Amino acid sequence: MDGDAPPGYVPIMDRRQWLRTFAVFSAPTVGIALVTAGLAIPTVLLFRTDEATLDRWSKIGEALSPIGVFFSGVAFVGIALTLFLQGRELRNQREELTIAREEQQRSSEIALRELHTSLIRMAIDDPELRQVWPLMASGAGVTKKDHYCNLILNLQKVAYETRTIELAELRGALGHLMESRDIYLFWRKVRAVRVQVTQGDEGEDFFTAEVDRAFAHAAPPVPRGLLSRFRDALRR
Incomplete structure (x- = not known):
């Protein structure tokens, strides 16, 4: 678009900005010039004319005094407008x-x-690196699912903080996620440790409260049988 513009073309927004800047800086100059002229001209006439001329000019000045008041008012308004625009x-x-x-x-x-x-x-991909992370709860090890659930919840937090989603959307997403057995159990397991680490941070406290809200409204998952637990242990 800029390449098709004719030579000397100035965008409308740039011209408005230039005019506003010119008005801000020229108004005080014009006001000072008017005040200076109003003081200098009578002073020069006072020293260069006789009494008769001064008397005549005095009467003319009295007749034109409303004009002087008008220009003084204009100068005052200009200065006030300049201060307002600068502010x-x-x-x-x-x-x-x-x-x-x-x-x-x-x-x-x-x-x-x-x-x-x-x-x-990296911890999800490498079991050795996963062992570096501390336990999320007393006696409970850290699994790939735990890290994955943590990523999912953090994604919702980042999406809300960057204003990608609104509060209603965040609550809807958390409510839907809590329908997952793994995320429900993950939050029940790690909440206490998370609060100990993040307590006092306004953003973290807000997000924890929202997850707690979704957790409280979710139905607890049905306990799994011994065979399902054995399969989960093998997957870890």
């Missing part, structure tokens, strides 16, 4: 800086979670 520009800049900082912080958090995901993926 609004400063507020906009502060808001933009705040948004930029929030975006940078969010990007850093996403990068850290991607690193965390990579570490969990």
Whole structure:
């Protein structure tokens, strides 16, 4: 689109920005010039004319005094408008800086979670690396399913924090996930340890409360038989 623009073409938004900047910086100059002229011209006339001329100019000045008041008012309005526009520009800049900082912080958090995901993926693929992770509960080892369930829940948290999904969608997703026997048992097993590690972090506490909410509304899974437990042990 820019390559098809004729020479000297300036986008509309750029022209508006230029005009606004020009108005902000030119208004004080015009106001100061008017005030200076209003003071300098009478001073020069005072020293270069006789009394009769001064008397005549005095009467003319009295007749034209409303015009002086008008220009003084215009200058005052111009200065006030300039201060207002400058204040609004400063507020906009502060808001933009705040948004930029929030975006940078969010990007850093996403990068850290991607690193965390990579570490969990390595633990899933390599049993030796999986042994490095501490127990998620007393007497309970860490399995591939545990790491996989952790990744699934963390995905919901990241999706909500990056505003990819809304709160209603997060709750719907967590409610659906809690229908899974493995995720239900995973949360029951690791919740206490998770709270010990993440307690005090506002975002983590919020997500824990939402998972607890879905967990409380989910139906507990039916206990499996001895054969199913034996198969699960072999898969680990």
